[in-house]
Amino acid sequence: MSLIVRIWIALIGVIAATLGVLSILSILQHDAILSQLIRQRLAVTVEATARPFRSVVDLGLPVSMMRNKLALLERARASDAAISDVVLFNPTGTVVEQSGSGKVERVAQEVIDVQAKDVAGRWGFETDRNLISGTSILGEDGVVVGGILAVYPKSELDARSASVAQQIVVGAIGLFVLFTGIAYLMVRARVDAVGGGLRRLEGTLAAFGGTSTETLAAAGRHKGRVLPEQITLALAKLQEQLDDATEKYRQALQALGSEEVDASAHASTGPRETVLVGVPERAATRSFARRLTPAIAVLTLGSALALGYLVYLSISDSFRPEIARRTQLIGSIATADIQRSVEAGVPVDGLVGAAEYFSHLLTDFPEISYFAVLTDRPVIEVGQAQVSGGADRTVFPILVDGVRIGELVTETNLDYIAAQFRDVVLDLGVVVLVILLFAFELMVVMMSRSVTGPLDRLQHLAELQAAGDFSKRLVATGRNVVERLGNLLSERAERLNVLAAAAVRRSAAGVDRSHAVAPEPGFRLSGCRPALMRFCSLTDVRLPLFLFAMADELPLSFFSLYARAQANPFTSLGVGVVIGLPLAAYLGAALLGAPLARPFGQRIGYRRLFIAAALATFFAKLGLYLAGNIVEVIVCHGVNGLAFALASLACQDYALDMLPKEARSRSISLFRATLFSGVFAATALGGILADRLGQRPVFAVCAILSVVSALLIWRMLPVGGSTPNAEQSSEAEDKLSFNILAPMRSPIFAAVALGSVIPLAIVDHVFISYLLALQMDALGASISEIARVMMFFFLALILGGYAEGRLPAKLAAPTPLLTACSIIAGLSLLIAGLFPSTWSTAAASIGAGFALGLAGGPQTALVMDAAEGPLAHLGTSAVLGTIRVIERGGAITGLLVIGSMTDTAGYSGAVGTIGMTALAGAGLFVILRLAGSEAAISGRSG
Missing domain, CATH: 1.20.1250.20 (MFS general substrate transporter like domains)
Known part of the structure; x- marks a missing residue:
């Protein structure tokens, strides 16, 4: 597989992840806002229905004393054919009257709980099958004396969601095809810019195809050719190291004897030693990164913004009819109230209190900016009409015996509509930003696996062999020219060590084979099998750390609210203190866990420590999802704090211990940037998920992310091996x-x-x-x-x-x-x-x-x-x-x-x-x- 194809496949993965996650989050966001809009429309009906009952309560009577209560509920239900039930209930939850066919004696306990938490008097929530919108009826002392709720099946919401989801998915697929094609062209153009260097490596590989002295001599003559101008300095340096390694290999062959030896037959069958090697970024990898990063950024950002624009158009088309229905409903309710007064014999010009009535409507329903009652002239005007036009004006006739005697005029509030769509744009912007942060971390990992990692490994091995060290080799791969060159250098190391072992067997008895055998000063061989190098870099932990930080901080925006809603057995403590106890437990556990991270990591390995901490986080988040009281929340959040300290410090200590000293400062800076990026993304995303899924399901998402991060660590971090080349921190001895x-x-x-x-x-x-x-x-x-x-x-x-x-x-x-x-x-x-x-x-x-x-x-x-x-x-x-x-x-x-x-x-x-x-x-x-x-x-x- 060519290098261009591998880079292209990596980019395909990044684009697919970007568009896929953005599509899912956009659909969830659409459903959350549409659910809110429908419940707000129901609130218009519920609020209008509650007004007569409030008048009865103001007289000191209970809501059950309203004579025509069933007719009022039926009228509210008839205002929208989709409403399945309108219910009047008392403070204990006992149903006083309802308009639906399915009679129940009590409302669900969830209704009472939501009503008790809402201080404004209006509330709503969503169940698996219905949308609920309600309002509280308060007495003179502000105590709840009853409530009215409307039940709206989710069939309309589900239908619109399916339609929007289809549009978004189709758009995402089209953009995926478009941007993958653009990606191939851009990658090919960027890689062809250094194509001379890659072709030179291909030529080197072809020259290395044999092992005879003549082939090696040809490779040596290849060194003297003039490099084309388009070859970057980094690849030229790599080429020089490969040529120097070839020269050293030829010298070693001459010293040991170049007779044909079956390496597989004579190699030691004992276990191969594994060494962990930490290497900083090389000039060659930085050269590729600088050339490819702009293209990757353009593709990722372009695909995200393009899909974001399509999402905005789809969501706008879905929301506008709903907002229009709300304004139409408000006008219809106001017209019906005026119509009843006129039919009772009150002339339009003599509507007492109409201005105050419309003022209350403007306060309660900000989507309307202007009410007017007109005959041959304006009789009542409340609010501000749009001078420049542009607002949707709706006219409702006022009839007496079928004769039109006037009309009610309403205008939509353009500022309110703009605010609704501004929230949509803000939420979509947040989602796009989160996706870009995730895509960046994913890009870093995939580029490391596809391009920069193989180049770093090849250059490190070439440096060793150019210095005469043939005691180590790479893991065999061979999917492109870079990896095939690594395989060839590794095979050279195997061959020289077999020849060295054969030389030892021919020498006098008693030679200690555990020591390196050198054909001449300046060469290093293992004397048995070359050690297998496992390379370590910060890239090994970046994506898992990012996802783990997200798993930890997704609930941050609502955690205090979640803790406040839990049952509280500590009745002697203030509510504010009880809400803070889970966070205190988190901080205390993290403080206790911090000194333990390094000893545990050195004893059991950073890989096992992170996995153990991630699994502890999984059970802690699962416990928070299932928690029924504040005690369970405190315990689970404390475990979460301990696990976060151990996992994050395991990643930090891995970077400190596995990488060379000169790379530590930059690695820690990148480590902190990755950690804060995860926290930043989680904080932004957690609120959107909570608004759509509810608070508890967010903890389930956290649990899933913690398991995913553990799987990535298990897959990406090396296992075993001797102490890496990095120096241990002197602080560990304090x-x-x-x-x-x-x-x-x-x-x-x-x-x-x-x-x-x-x-x-x-x-x-x-x-x-x-x-x-x-x-x-x-x-x-x-x-x-x-x-x-x-x-x-x-x-x-x-x-x-x-x-x-x-x-x-x-x-x-x-x-x-x-x-x-x-x-x-x-x-x-x-x-x-x-x-x-x-x-x-x-x-x-x-x-x-x-x-x-x-x-x-x-x-x-x-x-x-x-x-x-x-x-x-x-x-x-x-x-x-x-x-x-x-x-x-x-x-x-x-x-x-x-x-x-x-x-x-x-x-x-x-x-x-x-x-x-x-x-x-x-x-x-x-x-x-x-x-x-x-x-x-x-x-x-x-």
């Missing part, structure tokens, strides 16, 4: 200290820990992970809106970290920068607490994220200054371990304290308190830094 107060003797450490780390940890873990969802839910935001705000937090966090590394020296000084970070975070949260709204909360999230991103670098710099300076006697691991304990301990303490405040100060007050804590931390940090500086000056003066 002993952890459990004396938390010992590092506090350093003024630098104390200032950072107390003035920056703890306050910003409270901002991160308490405001973002705990309070943000509760605050926005109280402001009326949906889960998908909460998810978008959290997404902006992580985006600001990433941008803040990026900006921190590019600040000029004057602005990057750790002390003023950390002070500024705490002030930015504190002011953002304080403003959100004083002026609570969706926009202020979103701004606080962005400000906090940017501040936390900026603070990461200076915090680490100051802690490391303390660890390498006044705290050097404790060891770096002890200092870093202490700061982690302080960070998590401060977050847990802050979580419990702030949680207890929410019951009295409310969510806005708690947000403001966190802001003041960050500002106080900034002041404390400055004071301690100044005190430390003065103490240092006094010490030097003394």
Whole structure:
């Protein structure tokens, strides 16, 4: 299989995954929004039906005293032929009256639960078969005295969903065919740009086809040919190494004797040693990556955007009739009310209270911007008519004895319609962004497996043999010229080791065969079978880490709401504290698991450790899916925190231990970027899934993702082998200290820990992970809106970290920068607490994220200054371990304290308190830094 075809197949996989996942998520998103729109239309009918019952309640009578209650319910049911039932029930759930044929004595318990949680009086939900929309009837004291609900079968929703799904799938298939064809042309053009280098490798392989001295001499003469201009420097370097390896092989043959030997017959039958080799990216692989990455980005982004546009058109066509039906229904209800008054003898000009009635309609139903009652002139006008036109105007006749005496005019609210489609575009944008992040990680893996990995392995083996080391070989593959060259070099190593073994057998008895046999100085042979090299890279863990981070963080946008809804046996504790207990358990378990990750990884292997942690996450997420009370949620979330710490640190330690020292810094940067990308994608996607599937099924999705990540680790990480070439971290030899107060003797450490780390940890873990969802839910935001705000937090966090590394020296000084970070975070949260709204909360999230991103670098710099300076006697691991304990301990303490405040100060007050804590931390940090500086000056003066 040619290299072009392999790259093309890899791209086909990326495009197929991009279009497939985007199609599924788009269909789910369409169904979620359409379900909401239908329930909102039902709410129009339910709200109109509830008005007469509220009038009876205002007189101090129960809802059952309404004489014509059945007629009112029947009229509501007749307003839409698809409505199967309209039910009036009392606060205990007992049915007072219903219009449907199937009589029941009580409504489902789910109705009572949903009604009890809704403070606005309007509520709705979806079951397997029906859409339910209801409204509560409240007494003068605000207590629920009854409710009305409408039942709407999901057949219409399912039919529209099937139609939209068909359009999306057909569009996805067409785009897949189109973009795979474009991909082949683009790959061929990009690879042909270095085609001379590949043809040179093909020529080298042809020259290597024999093993005689004449063939080897021909290969040696091939070295002197002039390289064509189009061959990149990277491939030219690889060619030189292959030629040098050939020269060394010829010299070894001459030294050992070039007689024909059957390698398979004389090779040792004992077990072959396996060695793990970590290699950084080579010039050749970077050359291919630079040439192919733009094409891959264009194909992935282009296919995603093209399908996104088709999805938007399909969803728009599906939504517009529904919105039109809603406005038509509102106008029909208003016209019917006016018609009854006119038929009762009230003249159109004398409709008392009509303006107030229409004003209430405009407030209750924002999809209408204008009501007017007209005869030969405007009698009543409420709202603002569109001057420039463009709004859909609907006219409803007002009749008396069949004679038209006037008309009711309505206009749709264009801003409301635009807002509905803006939400669609935002959600689709989020989905496309998530898909692109996933596609990027998938692309990295597939390119590594198809192109960069084989090139790296070939170049490493060529370097070894060019230096005279024939003691190792590659795994046999042979699917393209690069891999066939690797096979040929491996066969050379096998042949030379067989010849060396034969030479040993001919030598005097007593020779120790366990030592390397060298035909002359500068050569290295194993003396038996060449060791099999298994290559390690960060690519081995990138995609599993990305998916595992998604599995961990998908519920973040609604987890506090999920915990609040659980049965609470801790009746003596405040609700705010109980909601925070699962997160406290998560943080505490992660803190305990962090020091165990490295010892366990070195003992059982990072591969087994990750798989064990992923399976623990599977059972934890499954437990959260099945949880029936807050105790089960606390236990399962604690296991989840322990598993996440072990799995993420297993991936990090794998990168540290398996890769060369010079590649560590870049690998850790890529590791963090991958981790944050997974968290970012999960936060954005989790809210959309929860809005469509419900909260519990999201935990099932998390469980599936954790198993998928475990399977990828099992497939991609090497098994066994001797210690890799990477040097072990010296920090592994440090002993952890459990004396938390010992590092506090350093003024630098104390200032950072107390003035920056703890306050910003409270901002991160308490405001973002705990309070943000509760605050926005109280402001009326949906889960998908909460998810978008959290997404902006992580985006600001990433941008803040990026900006921190590019600040000029004057602005990057750790002390003023950390002070500024705490002030930015504190002011953002304080403003959100004083002026609570969706926009202020979103701004606080962005400000906090940017501040936390900026603070990461200076915090680490100051802690490391303390660890390498006044705290050097404790060891770096002890200092870093202490700061982690302080960070998590401060977050847990802050979580419990702030949680207890929410019951009295409310969510806005708690947000403001966190802001003041960050500002106080900034002041404390400055004071301690100044005190430390003065103490240092006094010490030097003394």
